Amino acid sequence: MTDWSKLQGMLKETDAESKRFTVDENKLVEHLKSRVKGQDEIIADVARLIRLSWMKDKRTRPVCNLLFLGPTGTGKTELAKAICEYLFGDEGSLLRFDCSELASAEMGKARLTGASAGYVGADQGGQLTRPMFANPKRVVLFDEIEKAHPIVFDLLLQLMGEGRLTEQGSGKTADFTQAVVVMTSNALAESMGKAVAGLTDYPRIMNAIKTVLSESGTFRPELLGRVDKVYLFNPLAGMQIAEIALLKIAKLGQEYGVETRFVAPELLIQALEANIRVSKFGIRELERILFDRYANHFVEARAAKAKAVSFEVAESGEIVCRREQPPA
Ligand SMILES: Nc1ncnc2c1ncn2[C@@H]1O[C@H](COP(=O)(O)OP(=O)(O)O)[C@@H](O)[C@H]1O
Numbered sequence: 001m002t003d004w005s006k007l008q009g010m011l012k013e014t015d016a017e018s019k020r021f022t023v024d025e026n027k028l029v030e031h032l033k034s035r036v037k038g039q040d041e042i043i044a045d046v047a048r049l050i051r052l053s054w055m056k057d058k059r060t061r062p063v064c065n066l067l068f069l070g071p072t073g074t075g076k077t078e079l080a081k082a083i084c085e086y087l088f089g090d091e092g093s094l095l096r097f098d099c100s101e102l103a104s105a106e107m108g109k110a111r112l113t114g115a116s117a118g119y120v121g122a123d124q125g126g127q128l129t130r131p132m133f134a135n136p137k138r139v140v141l142f143d144e145i146e147k148a149h150p151i152v153f154d155l156l157l158q159l160m161g162e163g164r165l166t167e168q169g170s171g172k173t174a175d176f177t178q179a180v181v182v183m184t185s186n187a188l189a190e191s192m193g194k195a196v197a198g199l200t201d202y203p204r205i206m207n208a209i210k211t212v213l214s215e216s217g218t219f220r221p222e223l224l225g226r227v228d229k230v231y232l233f234n235p236l237a238g239m240q241i242a243e244i245a246l247l248k249i250a251k252l253g254q255e256y257g258v259e260t261r262f263v264a265p266e267l268l269i270q271a272l273e274a275n276i277r278v279s280k281f282g283i284r285e286l287e288r289i290l291f292d293r294y295a296n297h298f299v300e301a302r303a304a305k306a307k308a309v310s311f312e313v314a315e316s317g318e319i320v321c322r323r324e325q326p327p328a
């Protein structure tokens with residue numbers, strides 16, 4: 001005998017399933033490129049990987065486990081945030097751990113999965129498990145992964161391999177099968193850069209990276225077994241930094257409610273040069289430099305009720321801010 005009502009119920013379920021959010025790879029690429037510059041090959045590959053895994057009906061592991069390697073200030077964290085914003089609607093769903101704070105066995109384990117039952121703080125649970133109970137749709141980011149204590153490392157391997165992790169105090173299990181796991185490291189960036197220079201195909205690049213990892217001993221190579229893909233971020237070139245400067249000026253303007261219509265290229269080059277003067281590598285200082293130079297223009301523009309501005313350059317090299325007044 002067929003239980004028709006049950007069957008109908010099942011059909012409804014599949015219907016609801018099919019209406020779930022599907023990942024449009026082109027749109028994902030476009031979104032990631034709008035935030036992360038100079039890493040187009042990584043973005044193309046990561047978007048493909050995410051779409052293919054996202055479309056599975058069932059997963060027993062996270063959507064993907066990614067390892068981002070490369071010099072500091074090249075967009076590793078930024079890419080994780082951008083992925084989170086696209087997939088989960090908001091970069092606030094990103095859960096970040098600095099593994100240098102997980103360097104001791106007790107601290108690291110308690111931080112992630114809470115204190116054991118009966119110990120102080122056990123009822124508070126873990127800083128990883130609790131947010132995952134509340135919302136399992138997240139990007140979970142572990143920065144400077146090589147600094148984690150081996151015990152923490154074992155937890156991560158379990159999380160990545162089985163898609164679950166049990167809280168110590170409550171014994172409840174957190175689900176990671178709807179999460180994207182990203183680990184980053186800028187350790188060995190220089191030697192890896194050298195080892196892969198000139199290589200173009202992925203298997204060879206991976207071999208070179210594995211060799212550097214195993215020879216250095218700072219990194220546990222089992223990690224690679226659980227990781228779906230390793231990406232080596234490129235150092236940024238001048239043009240890309242100029243482009244990032246433009247993005248950051250526009251974003252700063254938005255924070256004051258002022259739209260940026262135009263920035264003279266000379267001004268971007270100035271920002272680039274100022275950045276190189278303070279840090280040879282990366283662009284950590286760029287935001288501060290741009291804040292120093294542009295924030296006050298935005299404040300004044302807003303005080304004058306301008307909705308938009310253009311930044312030109314004077315002969316002296318000074319910034320000239322032209323405000324566009326709303327029509328009277
Ligand atoms: N490739 C990039 N594209 C856009 N912004 C970037 C890029 N690299 C770095 N940035 C900017 O520089 C700052 C540091 O970047 P981040 O992604 O945290 O670097 P890391 O590679 O060390 O994680 C962020 O404010 C980010 O916006």
Ligand SMILES: [Mg+2]
Pocket residue numbers: 076077078143184
């Ligand atoms: Mg980072």
